[in-house]
Amino acid sequence: MGEVEPVRAADVRAVRPDALTPAETLAKAEALGVSKAAMASGRCFLSAMLAGAFIAFGALYFCMVMADADLPFAAQRILGGICFCLGLVLVLCCGAELFTGNILLVCAKASGKVPWSGVLRNWGLVWLGNLAGALVAVALVQLAQIGLMNGGEVGQAMVSVAAGKVVLDPVPLFFKAVLCNVFVCLAVWIGFAARTVTDKVIGILLPISAFVACGFEHCVANMFFLVNGLVANAAGFGAPGAVEVAGIAYNLVLSTAGNIVG
Template structure:
């Protein structure tokens, strides 16, 4: 009824004899409009109070962790073959970014897009880096909180322990490759993640957001790329499952410890920054953005 009343008001506001048909835009934003939306969001992020940014980031860390847990549960089924398992697991993981974009939360990897604001001189390097540091640690805190709750809930024992075994195997596979390999996987991962985030900005509805991000996110998971926030859940969860006695026969399980976790996160984080900032943020700013006045130095 409210919508009909607004339409009636608009019709009453029109001059007599105006037969113009009212049109409601349903198409996605253009690339230029999307760039403007991304940059406006980046400015708002630098103005967010530290405590609010941290709590919002905790939500994002937990949301991505829920997606990672969904991945583990779905792919623990031994009846699925490798290809379908990767694809279905990737679709399950998408739940994390759906929650981030639709519910609202600060995600470190998506915030790589703030580099376009820096290029447009809408934010300062100090403001951007402040946001990144707060959000990275907030994401980690949210992921670790979820690991604690999942461990207490006994979720690793599902499917006769298959979920716990897979958690250990997945984490071990992430700490055994060379640092450079993990770094490049991080670059490739955040190219797809930031493109998915841009799709979210371009969308006109929740349904658009959800449908638009499915394939980029499912794709990076299926391709085995490295997402630092997802790994903030996968790696501690794998270590916790290992300490509970799961996955003793997993390949590379000996490397799954705190130094191994930090080894992976350092490579994945730096790769994610480069992939999102250079190959997406700066590239699309160059194509669609325009320079603004210098940012307020006090920001």
């Protein structure tokens, strides 16, 4: 048998199976911010559409859990939160552009690598792209008649979730949105620090499921929840007029503002 070569410290450092350090994660966030701000408008919009659809898939998964009235409150909220994580897992693993995650472009702005014009351009394009993707998802869900599942309870849950969001008072709505994006940015930060898909999934799980379980307000998820609830309500689910366009606009304006602050 040949001699076993000794393990060299340089080889161990090269492998680096552990996550990035906070300083390395910040450097990565700044570099990604520069890249995102410089992205071509068409590519940015299409990538944002994907993110809007991905978050909608997670939101739909959440509605499936909420349609089971037999689940205890805590179990329903926690399980729904875990299911919602699907959306951000897809966003981070596929490299799509999500408005709430892109609030972290302020890292690149703070270091002087990106001007405010670049940040605001990205936020505007991504918000609109997320909305477009959410609307496509709503159309697919309605054409597939998902609301009829479980004897129509899924459709009732879709309307119930949306109706609860349009009646929130402005102050709690705003601060629920602030808290939401604190958790989302922490999840995205963990995703930046991760080296593998497994790292990303595990790192995302707790912060995202926590904000969903606590009922915080995510503007991109609400693009799906609210419009889907509006269409389901028009199709006969829930009380007539439970979700209206004015309520959707009200929620999206305040939840977007709160997410930016968060």
